[in-house]
Amino acid sequence: MISVDEARSLILRNAAPGPIESLPLLQSLGRVLAESIVAPLALPPFDNSAMDGFAVRARDLEGAGPSAPVRLPIVMEVAAGFTASSPLEPGTACRIMTGSPIPLGADAVVMVEQTQEDAGTVVFARPAAPGQNIRLAGEDLMLGDRLLEAGTVLTPARIALLAGIGRADVRVHAAPRVAILTTGDELVQPGTPLQPGQIYDSNAYAMAAMVAETGAIPFILGVIKDDREQTRRLLEEAATYDVIVTSGGVSMGVYDFVGETLSQHGTMHFDRVAQQPGKPFTYATLWGKPVFALPGNPVSTMVCFEVYVRPALRRIMGQADGDRLRVWATMQEPFSKKPGRQAFLRAVIERTPEGDLARLAGAQGSAILSSMARANALLIVPAETTHLAEGERVEALTLTSFHQERTC
Ligand code: AMP
Numbered sequence: 285m286i287s288v289d290e291a292r293s294l295i296l297r298n299a300a301p302g303p304i305e306s307l308p309l310l311q312s313l314g315r316v317l318a319e320s321i322v323a324p325l326a327l328p329p330f331d332n333s334a335m336d337g338f339a340v341r342a343r344d345l346e347g348a349g350p351s352a353p354v355r356l357p358i359v360m361e362v363a364a365g366f367t368a369s370s371p372l373e374p375g376t377a378c379r380i381m382t383g384s385p386i387p388l389g390a391d392a393v394v395m396v397e398q399t400q401e402d403a404g405t406v407v408f409a410r411p412a413a414p415g416q417n418i419r420l421a422g423e424d425l426m427l428g429d430r431l432l433e434a435g436t437v438l439t440p441a442r443i444a445l446l447a448g449i450g451r452a453d454v455r456v457h458a459a460p461r462v463a464i465l466t467t468g469d470e471l472v473q474p475g476t477p478l479q480p481g482q483i484y485d486s487n488a489y490a491m492a493a494m495v496a497e498t499g500a501i502p503f504i505l506g507v508i509k510d511d512r513e514q515t516r517r518l519l520e521e522a523a524t525y526d527v528i529v530t531s532g533g534v535s536m537g538v539y540d541f542v543g544e545t546l547s548q549h550g551t552m553h554f555d556r557v558a559q560q561p562g563k564p565f566t567y568a569t570l571w572g573k574p575v576f577a578l579p580g581n582p583v584s585t586m587v588c589f590e591v592y593v594r595p596a597l598r599r600i601m602g603q604a605d606g607d608r609l610r611v612w613a614t615m616q617e618p619f620s621k622k623p624g625r626q627a628f629l630r631a632v633i634e635r636t637p638e639g640d641l642a643r644l645a646g647a648q649g650s651a652i653l654s655s656m657a658r659a660n661a662l663l664i665v666p667a668e669t670t671h672l673a674e675g676e677r678v679e680a681l682t683l684t685s686f687h688q689e690r691t692c
């Protein structure tokens with residue numbers, strides 16, 4: 285049986301960055317840059333005031349003090365968005381707003397709180413240092429600076445930076461269209477009453493929500509009945525999308541037709557992984573498309589998605605390492621298991637001044653969705669480890685953004 289690490293590296297090797305598209309900046313949040321960005325202008329583009337106040341020549345305020353105030357006439361005003369009509373003459377002051385261009389001749393700004401206005405003049409009771417309260421052209425970035433490399437995830441601050449240099453569109457990797465299929469005669473859609481023996485199809489919702497969270501585009505194609513012919517037909521339809529994700533039908537039951545269809549019509553890369561939960565996880569290529577056939581048990585579905593599908597989708601979207609943040613936490617209770625399979629334990633990690641503390645989020649059966657809903661992390665227990673003592677350090681894959689997600 286293949287190990288978790290082998291399965292992941294095989295999947296990631298096959299997941300190449302997808303096509304590039306140009307998007308309006310506002311639609312690019314979370315996308316990955318497919319171009320490197322060089323500053324086409326300096327920022328700020330001109331020397332400007334950091335304060336509301338008065339632009340002066342510092343030399344005019346030499347020797348100013350409470351007992352020797354300097355009084356200058358206010359000869360002009362520059363509001364933000366305008367420029368001074370003429371240079372500032374010696375012995376005069378210019379009223380200026382934050383962000384307004386510094387008039388030629390002025391070399392300091394005195395904040396309004398440190399001045400007193402009086403009948404068309406302004407009085408200064410302290411000297412000014414040359415350059416004070418002036419933001420110099422290019423102090424944020426210079427023309428030609430390399431700002432963002434291809435492969436960078438677009439965060440709000442990076443989108444702001446792109447807007448700040450005048451970009452309205454940006455080249456990013458396209459979001460893959462992901463076909464979602466669930467399998468099982470027992471499945472009923474939420475919103476309809478359950479008959480005996482039936483359950484609601486929660487995996488379609490889990491998978492669609494997780495796909496959407498990666499930034500890819502989910503398409504729920506529906507439920508495949510436990511029927512060989514329908515399995516083939518719906519998988520064929522799914523192969524018109526970029527990526528196929530299914531749940532169920534890959535175990536040893538006599539009605540599990542997904543695995544059979546994949547090996548008959550596609551290339552099976554592996555059909556089980558040494559892990560708990562999620563052992564029957566199957567990965568194949570079908571009619572040229574990657575298929576992630578996740579096990580049907582709801583927690584197995586979600587864990588396999590986090591561990592395999594999420595990083596693959598992010599890589600297709602251009603992000604080299606699309607895992608969520610991994611952290612180390614301290615076990616607050618012991619845990620034991622058999623050797624042979626890597627375990628992913630649903631846990632709640634609490635961040636404290638003493639470090640990150642991990643507790644199990646509840647029962648760990650692969651059909652127990654309530655503990656998955658409580659968890660904010662998956663603890664990673666290596667295949668050969670049989671016991672974790674209370675106080676032992678354990679690696680964890682975070683599930684929420686309580687630890688900021690990696691962004692590049
Ligand atoms: P299977 O892999 O098809 O044998 O399914 C394993 C378990 O997961 C069974 O108990 C199924 O009823 C359950 N299951 C399969 N698909 C879903 C689904 N879409 N939503 C909720 N539970 C499911």
Ligand code: MG
Nearest residue numbers: 467468532533
């Ligand atoms: Mg089934």
